[in-house]
Amino acid sequence: MVATCHHASVTADTRALSPAPVGRGSRPAPRWLTLVGIVVLALNLRPSITSLGVSLGQVGDSFDFSGSVAGVLTTLPVLCFAVVGLATQTIGNRIGVHRTATLSLVATTFGLLVRGLTDSTAVFFTASVLSMSGIAIANVTLPHLVKLHFPDRIAAVAGLYSALLMTGALLPSLTSVPIDQAADSWRAGLLVWAMVAGLSLLPWLALTRHEVTADLSTHGRISVRMLTRSRLAWCLALFCGLQSAMAYAQFGWLTQIYVDAGLTRAEGSLLLGLLTAIGIPLPLLLPWLFARVPDHRVFVTVFSGTGAAGFVGLWLAPATTPWLWAVLMGVGGCAFPYVLTMIGLRAHTPDGVAALSAFTQSVGYLVAAIGPLLAGLLYELTGGWDVPLVILALLGGPMLIAGLGFAREQYVEDTLPVRG
Numbered sequence: 001m002v003a004t005c006h007h008a009s010v011t012a013d014t015r016a017l018s019p020a021p022v023g024r025g026s027r028p029a030p031r032w033l034t035l036v037g038i039v040v041l042a043l044n045l046r047p048s049i050t051s052l053g054v055s056l057g058q059v060g061d062s063f064d065f066s067g068s069v070a071g072v073l074t075t076l077p078v079l080c081f082a083v084v085g086l087a088t089q090t091i092g093n094r095i096g097v098h099r100t101a102t103l104s105l106v107a108t109t110f111g112l113l114v115r116g117l118t119d120s121t122a123v124f125f126t127a128s129v130l131s132m133s134g135i136a137i138a139n140v141t142l143p144h145l146v147k148l149h150f151p152d153r154i155a156a157v158a159g160l161y162s163a164l165l166m167t168g169a170l171l172p173s174l175t176s177v178p179i180d181q182a183a184d185s186w187r188a189g190l191l192v193w194a195m196v197a198g199l200s201l202l203p204w205l206a207l208t209r210h211e212v213t214a215d216l217s218t219h220g221r222i223s224v225r226m227l228t229r230s231r232l233a234w235c236l237a238l239f240c241g242l243q244s245a246m247a248y249a250q251f252g253w254l255t256q257i258y259v260d261a262g263l264t265r266a267e268g269s270l271l272l273g274l275l276t277a278i279g280i281p282l283p284l285l286l287p288w289l290f291a292r293v294p295d296h297r298v299f300v301t302v303f304s305g306t307g308a309a310g311f312v313g314l315w316l317a318p319a320t321t322p323w324l325w326a327v328l329m330g331v332g333g334c335a336f337p338y339v340l341t342m343i344g345l346r347a348h349t350p351d352g353v354a355a356l357s358a359f360t361q362s363v364g365y366l367v368a369a370i371g372p373l374l375a376g377l378l379y380e381l382t383g384g385w386d387v388p389l390v391i392l393a394l395l396g397g398p399m400l401i402a403g404l405g406f407a408r409e410q411y412v413e414d415t416l417p418v419r420g
Contacts, residue, residue, distance in 0.1 A: 042168065043196070043200065044197045046251075050170075053254070054177065074248065080129055081139055088354075105197055113194040146161070148350040151350075154344040158344055162283035162341070163279075170277050221351060224359045232415045237359060244371070245370050247336060249371035307329055310325045352412055
C-alpha cells in the first residue's frame with residue numbers, strides 16, 4: 001500500500017509540474033509519431049559502439065593500431081558524449097528539441113557511412129568522432145523529449161526506450177560476425193548501421209514541422225552551470241560515470257578478453273550479446289518495480305554489486321562459467337537505463353530535465369573515459385587482463401556511495417540555492 005501511494009505521488013507531482021508542449025506556429029505532433037521518433041532514436045544510440053567492439057581486432061589489423069591506439073578509439077564515445085553533451089541544451093534552446101534530435105541522426109548517419117568506407121586512419125577517427133557526437137546529442141535529448149511529451153508516463157516511456165537502447169547495443173553482437181563473414185570484410189558489419197540510422201531519420205523529418213517549447217514560468221530557466229551547486233546532480237553524474245566506465249570497457253574489450261581466455265571470437269561476441277540482452281527486459285520492469293520498491297537504495301546496491309562481481313569472476317575464472325559473468329555484468333549495466341529514468345523523475349520541468357541530463361551525462365562520461373582507455377593501456381603495459389579487471393571491479397564501491405545520494409525522492413530545482 002505504501003509503495004502504491006509513493007508511485008501515485010510521483011506521477012501526480014510530475015503531471016502537476018510538467019507543462020504540456022506548446023507548438024510554434026503548427027499543431028502539436030501526434031503522440032504516436034513522437035513515440036516512434038523516441039523509439040528509433042534510442043535504437044541508434046549504441047550500434048556504432050558495439051559493432052566496433054566486436055570488430056575491433058580486424059579494424060586494428062587493417063589500420064595497424066597498437067593496443068594504446070585501440071584504447072583511444074574505444075574511449076572516443078565517452079569523450080564525445082562528455083564534450084558534445086555539454087552543449088546539447090544550448091543547441092536545443094536555439095533550434096528546438098525536435099530539430100536537435102534530427103541533427104543527431106544526420107551526424108550519426110554520415111559519420112557511420114564515412115567510417116565504413118574510408119581507408120585513412122585520420123578519416124576513420126574523424127568520422128567516428130562525428131557519429132559519436134550525434135549519439136551524444138541524442139543521449140541528452142531523449143530524457144528531455146520524454147519529460148516534454150510524456151510527463152505522466154516518464155518511467156514507462158523511459159523504460160521502453162531504454163529497452164530499445166539495449167536492443168540496439170545487442171544486435172551488432174549477434175549480426176556483425178555473420179555479416180562480416182558473408183561479405184568477407186569487417187566494413188559490412190559497420191555500414192549496415194549507417195543504413196539503419198538513415199532510415200530512422202524519416203519520422204524525425206516529419207517531427208521537425210511540429211517543434212515545441214515549454215513554459216518556464218514556474219521555475220525559470222535552469223542552466224547546466226547552476227547544477228554544479230547541486231549535490232543531487234553530482235551524485236547522479238558520478239553514478240552514471242562509474243557505471244559507464246565499466247560498460248564501455250565491456251563494449252570495447254569483452255570479446256577480446258574472452259578470446260584471450262581461450263574462447264573463439266564468435267563465442268566472445270555471443271557472450272557480449274548475452275550481457276547486452278539482460279538489459280532489454282529489465283528496464284521495462286522499472287515502473288512496476290518503482291511501485292513496489294520505493295526505497296531506491298535496493299536498486300543502486302544491486303547494480304553496483306552485480307557489476308563488480310562480474311568483473312571479479314572474469315578476473316578469476318573467465319573461461320569456467322563465462323555466461324555467469326556476462327549475466328552479472330548485464331544486470332549491473334541496467335544502472336544506465338535506471339539513471340536515464342531518474343533524470344526524468346528528479347526534475348520538476350522539461351527544462352530542468354534538459355539541464356540535468358546534460359550535466360549528468362557530460363560529467364559522467366568524463367569519468368567514464370577512464371574505463372576503456374585505462375583497460376587498454378594497462379593491458380598493453382602488463383601483458384594481461386588481471387590488473388584492468390581488478391581496477392574495474394573496485395569502481396563498484398564509489399558507484400554505490402554516489403547512488404545512495406539520489407536514491408530518495410527529491411528534485412534538482414529544490415537543491416539549488418535560492419536566487420534573489
